[in-house]
Amino acid sequence: MSNVLLDVRNLRTEFVTQDGVVHAVNGVTFQVDEGETLGLVGESGSGKSVSMLTVMRLIPMPPGRIPSGEVVFQGQDLLKLSTEEMRQVRGNKVAMVFQDPMTSLNPVLTIGTQITEALELHMGMNKDQARKRAVELLKMVNIPEAERRLDDYPHQFSGGMRQRVMIAMGLSCSPQLLIADEPTTALDVTIQAQITDIVKRLKHELGMAIIWITHDLGVIAGLADRINVMYSGYIVETAHTKELFANPLHPYTVGLLGSIPRLDQGKKEKLTPIEGLPPDLVNLPTGCPFYDRCTFRTQKCLEENPPLMSVGVKHWSACWNYEAVREKRDEILRRTVAPPVAA
């Protein structure tokens, strides 16, 4: 597409705990282009949030540590910046919206104070300018009576409204990259639809790149240009959205798609769950981390962890047996006719 905005290379994050070292992120490499929406999909413990917190340098150290990796944002390795330099980037060029709008706002400050803080800090605005901009931002995320509501406290807002305030805060300094960590997971579907609608519109208007972390394949299908599927701290498959849904080539992605009931499918035969549990991140297997739960496993999978291999046009899968997956997945996905592969 266009210029690379964020280039993450071989990033690892570990946490030293009493039970041993937790390998949360195990060497992920990916890029985000300017104006692109990247979906990061995975279950709890797959490392999707931790990898993004590492990018934002929000991992507490200790117990956290980053044994390797580069996070190049606009030519600068964020991991090499000093705390003060990083503070200039965070909330300014790269902003993050967190999952839980109930706990990520400060309950004793008005939301006006919380939004204008970043504006005064990063944009050098005075109080009046910042307040004016804050009203604009709240209007942008469709909060009615924005002017009056600036003086309200977080508890006076509903969950959906708080998440909008969070998005407004994230957007306050017009970041080039917005990282949204499950921003709609705590919300009801009708409110979720409102929020995704707003984000799509703003992305179009502001032209920023978005990394959208989620476990919900449905939400991401309508939002992302490209998707990284994560499992046990590895990216196991990456492709353009349409390609990934039409042509999944990792057993885990196929398993995820097979285990969710779909609104447009009736009460049919059984779902195909992924049996078993994800591996313990303290004692990761030497082979493929998905081995225990995989229906396509072979001896090689036990011995050697597969790297990401090119399996199609801009499509990579970390599976030795992706050809077998290609043959058998339609059966698992209960598809009668395979959908056409998008160009």
Next chain:
Amino acid sequence: MTTPVQTPDATSALPPTQTDANNQALLQVRGLKKYFPITQGILFQKKVADVKAVDGVSFDVHPGETLGLVGESGCGKSTTGRTILQLYRPTEGQVIFRGKDLAQLKSEDLRKMRSDMQMIFQDPYASLNPRMTVGDIVAEPLEVHNIVKGKEKKERVQELLQIVGLNPYFINRYPHEFSGGQRQRIGIARALAVNPDFIVCDEPISALDVSIQAQIINLLEELQERFGLTYLFIAHDLSVVRHISDRVAVMYLGKIVELTDSKALYENPLHPYTRALLSAVPIPDPLIEEKRERIILVGDVPSPVNPPKGCRFHTRCPLAIPICKEVAPEWRDVGNGHFVECHVV
């Protein structure tokens, strides 16, 4: 097993509801209301208002079926489930289970009835006592209802664990040693221990990861077939409810606004709220998502303390007409057991 409690003929003198012609419902809920008081004052608390969590719902549950109850948070779906099981005593209305009105039963009779009705809770982390072993947790209902004792009890517990797909040797372990999905299985084993006919499943999979959700859904379906269970399945996820339910009731602000079989609800939704709710559910397919038209509702759900006059949905309804603000619509049958509460459709 208990002395029959005198209840006036339960179904007469009630507003007409969706009773089937052959009326063989296992459970009939009639005009059920649950208000929670809001009080003020420290020493002399006086009631200043009510949270009208459930405000007059009526429906039947037939033996062997799964009735889905969907709605957004705060619509009263969990309260409905709990009020049916008399975990909350209803403010008004009847809950007729096998011809007996549970709302009239005294505590001892009710306790005996509980062996026929059980509940599976949402949060597998909060609904198991962390100080009890799995064996004790699953055995507790057996003891309370005096079903089996001694060695037999242990065998029964092990059998139950096996039924829900857990290793029977786990009986001496504690809940914290299990993952979320396994804990939910323990909760299911506990519910099954007394051989119930009717189980209220209150968001049993919402707290679980996607790949684990399917395991639990499949388990619930298997158990239903094997033991002839009847479920009231409460959830906010419409895709899951469509998958598991025979019929679905949609709740909004303490009322059921639409009830029909799940195929009709998804293919021919009539109530504007149901339509908006369905259109908001994302479908994991980018090609379909591209073409879908969303009905985006404005605003939030109003407070159940002061629900809007007239139709409760009129403040957010895209189809509202003047009458909606004044008169509450009636619950009516539009054919084939499809019930809806709306002036417009």
